[in-house]
Amino acid sequence: MSKMMVFTGNANPDLARRVVRQLHIPLGDAYVGKFSDGEISVEINENVRGKDVFLIQPTCAPTNDNLMELVVLADAFRRSSASRITAVIPYFGYARQDRRPRSARVPISAKVVADMLDVVGVNRVLTVDLHADQIQGFFDMPVDNIYGSPVLVDDIQAQRFENLMIVSPDIGGVVRARAVAKSLGVDLAIIDKRRPKANQSEVMHIIGDIEGRTCILVDDMVDTAGTLCHAAKALKDHGAAKVYAYCTHPILSGRAIENIEGSVLDELVVTNTIPLSAAAQSCTRIRQLDIAPVVAEAVRRISNAESISAMFR
Structure with missing residues:
Protein backbone atom coordinates (compact mmCIF):
# COMPACT_ATOMS: atom_id res chain seq x y z
CA MET A 1 0.00 0.00 0.00
CA SER A 2 1.30 3.46 -0.93
CA LYS A 3 2.27 5.68 1.98
CA MET A 4 1.64 8.87 -0.02
CA MET A 5 -1.20 11.10 1.14
CA VAL A 6 -2.09 14.57 -0.17
CA PHE A 7 -3.93 17.20 1.86
CA THR A 8 -4.87 20.83 1.28
CA GLY A 9 -5.86 23.93 3.17
CA ASN A 10 -8.22 26.59 1.84
CA ALA A 11 -5.69 28.48 -0.29
CA ASN A 12 -6.09 26.48 -3.52
CA PRO A 13 -8.20 23.32 -3.11
CA ASP A 14 -8.93 23.19 -6.85
CA LEU A 15 -5.23 22.73 -7.63
CA ALA A 16 -4.98 20.03 -4.94
CA ARG A 17 -7.91 18.16 -6.48
CA ARG A 18 -6.28 18.35 -9.90
CA VAL A 19 -3.01 17.03 -8.47
CA VAL A 20 -4.59 14.00 -6.80
CA ARG A 21 -6.47 13.20 -10.00
CA GLN A 22 -3.12 13.06 -11.77
CA LEU A 23 -1.78 10.78 -9.02
CA HIS A 24 -4.91 8.57 -8.98
CA ILE A 25 -5.32 8.87 -5.21
CA PRO A 26 -8.04 10.47 -3.06
CA LEU A 27 -7.55 13.85 -1.44
CA GLY A 28 -6.88 13.50 2.28
CA ASP A 29 -9.68 14.35 4.71
CA ALA A 30 -8.94 17.30 6.97
CA TYR A 31 -11.08 20.05 8.44
CA VAL A 32 -9.60 23.53 8.08
CA GLY A 33 -11.76 26.36 9.35
CA LYS A 34 -11.86 29.13 11.95
CA PHE A 35 -12.98 29.53 15.52
CA SER A 36 -15.46 32.29 16.28
CA ASP A 37 -12.62 34.67 17.17
CA GLY A 38 -10.89 34.15 13.81
CA GLU A 39 -8.17 31.72 14.94
CA ILE A 40 -7.40 28.85 12.56
CA SER A 41 -9.04 25.54 13.49
CA VAL A 42 -7.65 22.27 12.10
CA GLU A 43 -8.39 18.57 12.55
CA ILE A 44 -7.04 15.62 10.56
CA ASN A 45 -9.92 13.20 9.99
CA GLU A 46 -7.96 10.08 9.04
CA ASN A 47 -4.94 8.11 10.16
CA VAL A 48 -1.61 9.54 8.93
CA ARG A 49 0.73 7.55 11.19
CA GLY A 50 3.79 6.53 9.18
CA LYS A 51 2.48 8.22 6.02
CA ASP A 52 4.34 10.36 3.48
CA VAL A 53 2.24 13.51 3.70
CA PHE A 54 2.16 16.24 1.05
CA LEU A 55 0.39 19.44 2.07
CA ILE A 56 -0.60 21.68 -0.86
CA GLN A 57 -0.98 25.28 0.29
CA PRO A 58 0.24 28.38 -1.59
CA THR A 59 0.71 31.34 0.72
CA CYS A 60 -1.23 33.75 -1.48
CA ALA A 61 -3.87 36.25 -0.33
CA PRO A 62 -5.16 36.20 2.33
CA THR A 63 -1.46 35.58 2.94
CA ASN A 64 -1.38 35.43 6.72
CA ASP A 65 -4.45 33.17 7.02
CA ASN A 66 -3.04 30.79 4.44
CA LEU A 67 0.38 30.78 6.09
CA MET A 68 -1.15 30.01 9.49
CA GLU A 69 -3.22 27.21 7.95
CA LEU A 70 -0.02 25.76 6.52
CA VAL A 71 1.93 25.81 9.77
CA VAL A 72 -0.85 24.54 12.04
CA LEU A 73 -1.68 21.76 9.57
CA ALA A 74 1.98 20.77 9.50
CA ASP A 75 2.05 20.75 13.30
CA ALA A 76 -1.06 18.54 13.36
CA PHE A 77 0.57 16.06 10.97
CA ARG A 78 3.77 15.97 13.03
CA ARG A 79 1.83 15.34 16.25
CA SER A 80 -0.15 12.63 14.41
CA SER A 81 3.11 10.77 13.62
CA ALA A 82 3.37 11.30 9.86
CA SER A 83 6.70 9.84 8.72
CA ARG A 84 7.49 12.84 6.47
CA ILE A 85 5.79 16.16 5.80
CA THR A 86 6.40 17.93 2.50
CA ALA A 87 4.99 21.45 2.25
CA VAL A 88 3.93 21.94 -1.37
CA ILE A 89 3.86 25.73 -1.69
CA PRO A 90 3.18 26.51 -5.38
CA TYR A 91 3.40 30.23 -4.66
CA PHE A 92 5.77 31.11 -1.80
CA GLY A 93 4.54 34.33 -0.20
CA TYR A 94 6.95 36.75 1.50
CA ALA A 95 9.63 35.69 -1.01
CA ARG A 96 10.17 39.29 -2.12
CA GLN A 97 11.33 40.20 1.39
CA ASP A 98 14.59 38.28 1.06
CA ARG A 99 17.22 40.89 2.05
CA ARG A 100 17.78 44.18 3.87
CA PRO A 101 18.13 46.82 1.14
CA ARG A 102 20.54 49.60 2.06
CA SER A 103 20.83 48.04 5.57
CA ALA A 104 17.34 49.36 6.35
CA ARG A 105 15.70 48.40 9.64
CA VAL A 106 13.45 45.78 8.06
CA PRO A 107 12.94 42.03 8.56
CA ILE A 108 14.02 39.30 6.18
CA SER A 109 10.54 37.82 6.14
CA ALA A 110 11.34 34.97 3.75
CA LYS A 111 13.78 33.65 6.36
CA VAL A 112 11.15 34.03 9.10
CA VAL A 113 8.71 31.88 7.10
CA ALA A 114 11.43 29.28 6.49
CA ASP A 115 12.10 29.11 10.23
CA MET A 116 8.38 28.74 10.98
CA LEU A 117 8.11 25.74 8.66
CA ASP A 118 11.15 24.15 10.25
CA VAL A 119 9.82 24.62 13.80
CA VAL A 120 6.45 22.96 13.08
CA GLY A 121 8.08 19.86 11.63
CA VAL A 122 8.08 20.30 7.86
CA ASN A 123 10.76 18.00 6.42
CA ARG A 124 10.83 19.23 2.83
CA VAL A 125 9.50 22.06 0.67
CA LEU A 126 8.32 21.87 -2.93
CA THR A 127 7.67 25.20 -4.62
CA VAL A 128 7.24 26.63 -8.12
CA ASP A 129 9.32 29.46 -9.62
CA LEU A 130 10.69 30.80 -6.35
CA HIS A 131 11.18 34.55 -6.70
CA ALA A 132 14.90 34.26 -5.89
CA ASP A 133 16.76 30.93 -6.00
CA GLN A 134 18.93 31.87 -3.04
CA ILE A 135 15.89 31.71 -0.73
CA GLN A 136 16.50 27.95 -0.72
CA GLY A 137 19.49 28.72 1.51
CA PHE A 138 17.17 30.08 4.22
CA PHE A 139 15.95 26.54 4.87
CA ASP A 140 17.67 23.82 6.91
CA MET A 141 15.83 21.20 4.87
CA PRO A 142 15.70 20.13 1.20
CA VAL A 143 13.89 22.57 -1.09
CA ASP A 144 12.80 21.57 -4.59
CA ASN A 145 12.16 24.62 -6.77
CA ILE A 146 10.43 23.38 -9.90
CA TYR A 147 9.76 25.48 -12.97
CA GLY A 148 6.54 26.63 -14.57
CA ILE A 291 0.28 23.43 -13.69
CA ALA A 292 -1.14 20.42 -11.79
CA PRO A 293 0.55 17.79 -14.03
CA VAL A 294 3.99 19.27 -13.28
CA VAL A 295 3.30 19.51 -9.54
CA ALA A 296 1.87 15.98 -9.45
CA GLU A 297 4.91 14.54 -11.22
CA ALA A 298 7.22 16.28 -8.76
CA VAL A 299 5.20 14.91 -5.83
CA ARG A 300 5.35 11.40 -7.30
CA ARG A 301 9.12 11.64 -7.79
CA ILE A 302 9.73 12.90 -4.26
CA SER A 303 7.60 10.11 -2.79
CA ASN A 304 9.46 7.50 -4.87
CA ALA A 305 12.92 9.02 -4.24
CA GLU A 306 13.40 9.83 -7.93
CA SER A 307 15.24 12.77 -9.50
CA ILE A 308 13.42 16.10 -9.74
CA SER A 309 16.03 17.74 -11.98
CA ALA A 310 15.45 15.03 -14.59
CA MET A 311 12.02 16.57 -15.21
CA PHE A 312 13.64 19.63 -16.78
CA ARG A 313 16.49 18.17 -18.83
Whole structure:
Protein backbone atom coordinates (compact mmCIF):
# COMPACT_ATOMS: atom_id res chain seq x y z
CA MET A 1 0.00 0.00 0.00
CA SER A 2 1.30 3.46 -0.93
CA LYS A 3 2.27 5.68 1.98
CA MET A 4 1.64 8.87 -0.02
CA MET A 5 -1.20 11.10 1.14
CA VAL A 6 -2.09 14.57 -0.17
CA PHE A 7 -3.93 17.20 1.86
CA THR A 8 -4.87 20.83 1.28
CA GLY A 9 -5.86 23.93 3.17
CA ASN A 10 -8.22 26.59 1.84
CA ALA A 11 -5.69 28.48 -0.29
CA ASN A 12 -6.09 26.48 -3.52
CA PRO A 13 -8.20 23.32 -3.11
CA ASP A 14 -8.93 23.19 -6.85
CA LEU A 15 -5.23 22.73 -7.63
CA ALA A 16 -4.98 20.03 -4.94
CA ARG A 17 -7.91 18.16 -6.48
CA ARG A 18 -6.28 18.35 -9.90
CA VAL A 19 -3.01 17.03 -8.47
CA VAL A 20 -4.59 14.00 -6.80
CA ARG A 21 -6.47 13.20 -10.00
CA GLN A 22 -3.12 13.06 -11.77
CA LEU A 23 -1.78 10.78 -9.02
CA HIS A 24 -4.91 8.57 -8.98
CA ILE A 25 -5.32 8.87 -5.21
CA PRO A 26 -8.04 10.47 -3.06
CA LEU A 27 -7.55 13.85 -1.44
CA GLY A 28 -6.88 13.50 2.28
CA ASP A 29 -9.68 14.35 4.71
CA ALA A 30 -8.94 17.30 6.97
CA TYR A 31 -11.08 20.05 8.44
CA VAL A 32 -9.60 23.53 8.08
CA GLY A 33 -11.76 26.36 9.35
CA LYS A 34 -11.86 29.13 11.95
CA PHE A 35 -12.98 29.53 15.52
CA SER A 36 -15.46 32.29 16.28
CA ASP A 37 -12.62 34.67 17.17
CA GLY A 38 -10.89 34.15 13.81
CA GLU A 39 -8.17 31.72 14.94
CA ILE A 40 -7.40 28.85 12.56
CA SER A 41 -9.04 25.54 13.49
CA VAL A 42 -7.65 22.27 12.10
CA GLU A 43 -8.39 18.57 12.55
CA ILE A 44 -7.04 15.62 10.56
CA ASN A 45 -9.92 13.20 9.99
CA GLU A 46 -7.96 10.08 9.04
CA ASN A 47 -4.94 8.11 10.16
CA VAL A 48 -1.61 9.54 8.93
CA ARG A 49 0.73 7.55 11.19
CA GLY A 50 3.79 6.53 9.18
CA LYS A 51 2.48 8.22 6.02
CA ASP A 52 4.34 10.36 3.48
CA VAL A 53 2.24 13.51 3.70
CA PHE A 54 2.16 16.24 1.05
CA LEU A 55 0.39 19.44 2.07
CA ILE A 56 -0.60 21.68 -0.86
CA GLN A 57 -0.98 25.28 0.29
CA PRO A 58 0.24 28.38 -1.59
CA THR A 59 0.71 31.34 0.72
CA CYS A 60 -1.23 33.75 -1.48
CA ALA A 61 -3.87 36.25 -0.33
CA PRO A 62 -5.16 36.20 2.33
CA THR A 63 -1.46 35.58 2.94
CA ASN A 64 -1.38 35.43 6.72
CA ASP A 65 -4.45 33.17 7.02
CA ASN A 66 -3.04 30.79 4.44
CA LEU A 67 0.38 30.78 6.09
CA MET A 68 -1.15 30.01 9.49
CA GLU A 69 -3.22 27.21 7.95
CA LEU A 70 -0.02 25.76 6.52
CA VAL A 71 1.93 25.81 9.77
CA VAL A 72 -0.85 24.54 12.04
CA LEU A 73 -1.68 21.76 9.57
CA ALA A 74 1.98 20.77 9.50
CA ASP A 75 2.05 20.75 13.30
CA ALA A 76 -1.06 18.54 13.36
CA PHE A 77 0.57 16.06 10.97
CA ARG A 78 3.77 15.97 13.03
CA ARG A 79 1.83 15.34 16.25
CA SER A 80 -0.15 12.63 14.41
CA SER A 81 3.11 10.77 13.62
CA ALA A 82 3.37 11.30 9.86
CA SER A 83 6.70 9.84 8.72
CA ARG A 84 7.49 12.84 6.47
CA ILE A 85 5.79 16.16 5.80
CA THR A 86 6.40 17.93 2.50
CA ALA A 87 4.99 21.45 2.25
CA VAL A 88 3.93 21.94 -1.37
CA ILE A 89 3.86 25.73 -1.69
CA PRO A 90 3.18 26.51 -5.38
CA TYR A 91 3.40 30.23 -4.66
CA PHE A 92 5.77 31.11 -1.80
CA GLY A 93 4.54 34.33 -0.20
CA TYR A 94 6.95 36.75 1.50
CA ALA A 95 9.63 35.69 -1.01
CA ARG A 96 10.17 39.29 -2.12
CA GLN A 97 11.33 40.20 1.39
CA ASP A 98 14.59 38.28 1.06
CA ARG A 99 17.22 40.89 2.05
CA ARG A 100 17.78 44.18 3.87
CA PRO A 101 18.13 46.82 1.14
CA ARG A 102 20.54 49.60 2.06
CA SER A 103 20.83 48.04 5.57
CA ALA A 104 17.34 49.36 6.35
CA ARG A 105 15.70 48.40 9.64
CA VAL A 106 13.45 45.78 8.06
CA PRO A 107 12.94 42.03 8.56
CA ILE A 108 14.02 39.30 6.18
CA SER A 109 10.54 37.82 6.14
CA ALA A 110 11.34 34.97 3.75
CA LYS A 111 13.78 33.65 6.36
CA VAL A 112 11.15 34.03 9.10
CA VAL A 113 8.71 31.88 7.10
CA ALA A 114 11.43 29.28 6.49
CA ASP A 115 12.10 29.11 10.23
CA MET A 116 8.38 28.74 10.98
CA LEU A 117 8.11 25.74 8.66
CA ASP A 118 11.15 24.15 10.25
CA VAL A 119 9.82 24.62 13.80
CA VAL A 120 6.45 22.96 13.08
CA GLY A 121 8.08 19.86 11.63
CA VAL A 122 8.08 20.30 7.86
CA ASN A 123 10.76 18.00 6.42
CA ARG A 124 10.83 19.23 2.83
CA VAL A 125 9.50 22.06 0.67
CA LEU A 126 8.32 21.87 -2.93
CA THR A 127 7.67 25.20 -4.62
CA VAL A 128 7.24 26.63 -8.12
CA ASP A 129 9.32 29.46 -9.62
CA LEU A 130 10.69 30.80 -6.35
CA HIS A 131 11.18 34.55 -6.70
CA ALA A 132 14.90 34.26 -5.89
CA ASP A 133 16.76 30.93 -6.00
CA GLN A 134 18.93 31.87 -3.04
CA ILE A 135 15.89 31.71 -0.73
CA GLN A 136 16.50 27.95 -0.72
CA GLY A 137 19.49 28.72 1.51
CA PHE A 138 17.17 30.08 4.22
CA PHE A 139 15.95 26.54 4.87
CA ASP A 140 17.67 23.82 6.91
CA MET A 141 15.83 21.20 4.87
CA PRO A 142 15.70 20.13 1.20
CA VAL A 143 13.89 22.57 -1.09
CA ASP A 144 12.80 21.57 -4.59
CA ASN A 145 12.16 24.62 -6.77
CA ILE A 146 10.43 23.38 -9.90
CA TYR A 147 9.76 25.48 -12.97
CA GLY A 148 6.54 26.63 -14.57
CA SER A 149 8.34 27.40 -17.83
CA PRO A 150 7.56 24.02 -19.51
CA VAL A 151 3.84 24.75 -19.18
CA LEU A 152 4.31 28.28 -20.54
CA VAL A 153 6.59 27.15 -23.38
CA ASP A 154 4.16 24.41 -24.46
CA ASP A 155 1.37 26.97 -24.71
CA ILE A 156 3.53 29.47 -26.61
CA GLN A 157 4.39 26.75 -29.12
CA ALA A 158 0.73 25.78 -29.44
CA GLN A 159 -0.23 29.38 -30.31
CA ARG A 160 2.14 29.35 -33.32
CA PHE A 161 3.12 32.99 -32.95
CA GLU A 162 4.90 34.52 -35.94
CA ASN A 163 8.08 36.62 -35.78
CA LEU A 164 8.37 35.87 -32.07
CA MET A 165 10.66 37.56 -29.54
CA ILE A 166 10.88 36.90 -25.80
CA VAL A 167 11.23 39.98 -23.60
CA SER A 168 12.45 40.27 -20.02
CA PRO A 169 10.54 43.08 -18.27
CA ASP A 170 13.60 43.95 -16.17
CA ILE A 171 17.28 43.12 -15.75
CA GLY A 172 16.56 40.77 -12.85
CA GLY A 173 14.43 38.49 -15.01
CA VAL A 174 16.96 38.00 -17.80
CA VAL A 175 17.99 34.47 -16.78
CA ARG A 176 14.37 33.30 -16.71
CA ALA A 177 13.50 34.95 -20.03
CA ARG A 178 16.69 33.71 -21.69
CA ALA A 179 15.84 30.11 -20.72
CA VAL A 180 12.41 30.45 -22.36
CA ALA A 181 13.91 32.06 -25.47
CA LYS A 182 16.47 29.25 -25.71
CA SER A 183 13.74 26.59 -25.40
CA LEU A 184 11.85 28.24 -28.25
CA GLY A 185 14.91 29.06 -30.34
CA VAL A 186 14.01 32.75 -30.63
CA ASP A 187 15.62 36.12 -29.86
CA LEU A 188 15.65 37.91 -26.52
CA ALA A 189 15.05 41.59 -25.70
CA ILE A 190 15.42 43.31 -22.33
CA ILE A 191 13.62 46.26 -20.78
CA ASP A 192 15.66 48.45 -18.45
CA LYS A 193 13.29 50.10 -15.99
CA ARG A 194 13.44 52.22 -12.88
CA ARG A 195 11.04 51.76 -9.95
CA PRO A 196 10.51 55.16 -8.22
CA LYS A 197 8.49 53.67 -5.33
CA ALA A 198 6.90 50.40 -4.20
CA ASN A 199 4.38 48.88 -6.64
CA GLN A 200 5.17 51.50 -9.31
CA SER A 201 7.46 51.11 -12.28
CA GLU A 202 8.69 53.24 -15.14
CA VAL A 203 9.94 51.78 -18.39
CA MET A 204 13.10 53.51 -19.54
CA HIS A 205 14.91 51.69 -22.33
CA ILE A 206 14.49 48.66 -24.60
CA ILE A 207 17.57 46.60 -25.46
CA GLY A 208 16.90 44.80 -28.73
CA ASP A 209 15.13 45.44 -32.04
CA ILE A 210 11.43 44.66 -31.56
CA GLU A 211 10.09 46.47 -34.64
CA GLY A 212 7.24 44.41 -36.15
CA ARG A 213 7.80 41.51 -33.72
CA THR A 214 5.32 39.54 -31.64
CA CYS A 215 6.71 40.17 -28.16
CA ILE A 216 6.14 37.90 -25.16
CA LEU A 217 6.99 39.29 -21.74
CA VAL A 218 8.07 36.52 -19.35
CA ASP A 219 8.09 36.93 -15.57
CA ASP A 220 7.64 34.81 -12.45
CA MET A 221 4.69 36.80 -11.11
CA VAL A 222 2.24 39.56 -11.92
CA ASP A 223 1.18 41.67 -8.93
CA THR A 224 -0.40 45.06 -9.65
CA ALA A 225 0.46 44.54 -13.35
CA GLY A 226 2.07 47.98 -13.48
CA THR A 227 5.36 46.60 -14.79
CA LEU A 228 3.71 44.55 -17.52
CA CYS A 229 1.34 47.29 -18.65
CA HIS A 230 4.10 49.91 -18.83
CA ALA A 231 6.33 47.41 -20.62
CA ALA A 232 3.60 46.59 -23.13
CA LYS A 233 3.13 50.28 -23.91
CA ALA A 234 6.87 50.80 -24.35
CA LEU A 235 7.11 47.81 -26.68
CA LYS A 236 4.21 48.96 -28.85
CA ASP A 237 5.56 52.52 -28.87
CA HIS A 238 8.77 51.05 -30.30
CA GLY A 239 6.93 49.16 -33.04
CA ALA A 240 5.97 45.76 -31.62
CA ALA A 241 3.09 44.22 -33.55
CA LYS A 242 1.60 42.30 -30.60
CA VAL A 243 2.47 42.06 -26.91
CA TYR A 244 1.58 39.10 -24.69
CA ALA A 245 2.69 38.33 -21.14
CA TYR A 246 3.33 34.89 -19.64
CA CYS A 247 3.67 34.78 -15.84
CA THR A 248 3.61 31.81 -13.48
CA HIS A 249 1.97 33.40 -10.42
CA PRO A 250 -1.19 35.56 -10.85
CA ILE A 251 -1.12 37.63 -7.64
CA LEU A 252 -3.19 40.38 -9.30
CA SER A 253 -3.54 42.68 -6.30
CA GLY A 254 -4.83 46.23 -6.05
CA ARG A 255 -5.92 47.69 -9.40
CA ALA A 256 -4.33 44.91 -11.44
CA ILE A 257 -7.47 44.00 -13.40
CA GLU A 258 -8.23 47.64 -14.21
CA ASN A 259 -4.61 48.16 -15.24
CA ILE A 260 -4.73 45.18 -17.60
CA GLU A 261 -8.08 46.13 -19.13
CA GLY A 262 -6.87 49.70 -19.71
CA SER A 263 -3.54 48.67 -21.22
CA VAL A 264 -2.34 47.78 -24.71
CA LEU A 265 -1.42 44.27 -23.54
CA ASP A 266 -3.07 41.78 -25.91
CA GLU A 267 -3.25 38.89 -23.43
CA LEU A 268 -1.94 37.80 -20.03
CA VAL A 269 -1.36 34.06 -19.62
CA VAL A 270 -0.85 32.68 -16.11
CA THR A 271 -0.90 29.33 -14.30
CA ASN A 272 -3.11 28.16 -11.45
CA THR A 273 -0.52 28.25 -8.67
CA ILE A 274 -2.87 30.91 -7.27
CA PRO A 275 -6.65 30.80 -7.84
CA LEU A 276 -8.07 33.65 -9.90
CA SER A 277 -10.55 36.06 -8.36
CA ALA A 278 -14.00 36.43 -9.91
CA ALA A 279 -12.89 39.69 -11.53
CA ALA A 280 -9.82 38.03 -13.03
CA GLN A 281 -11.88 35.10 -14.32
CA SER A 282 -14.24 37.50 -16.08
CA CYS A 283 -11.40 39.48 -17.68
CA THR A 284 -11.21 38.47 -21.35
CA ARG A 285 -7.51 39.31 -21.53
CA ILE A 286 -6.49 36.78 -18.85
CA ARG A 287 -6.09 33.07 -19.61
CA GLN A 288 -5.06 30.42 -17.10
CA LEU A 289 -3.02 27.26 -17.70
CA ASP A 290 -2.99 24.15 -15.51
CA ILE A 291 0.28 23.43 -13.69
CA ALA A 292 -1.14 20.42 -11.79
CA PRO A 293 0.55 17.79 -14.03
CA VAL A 294 3.99 19.27 -13.28
CA VAL A 295 3.30 19.51 -9.54
CA ALA A 296 1.87 15.98 -9.45
CA GLU A 297 4.91 14.54 -11.22
CA ALA A 298 7.22 16.28 -8.76
CA VAL A 299 5.20 14.91 -5.83
CA ARG A 300 5.35 11.40 -7.30
CA ARG A 301 9.12 11.64 -7.79
CA ILE A 302 9.73 12.90 -4.26
CA SER A 303 7.60 10.11 -2.79
CA ASN A 304 9.46 7.50 -4.87
CA ALA A 305 12.92 9.02 -4.24
CA GLU A 306 13.40 9.83 -7.93
CA SER A 307 15.24 12.77 -9.50
CA ILE A 308 13.42 16.10 -9.74
CA SER A 309 16.03 17.74 -11.98
CA ALA A 310 15.45 15.03 -14.59
CA MET A 311 12.02 16.57 -15.21
CA PHE A 312 13.64 19.63 -16.78
CA ARG A 313 16.49 18.17 -18.83
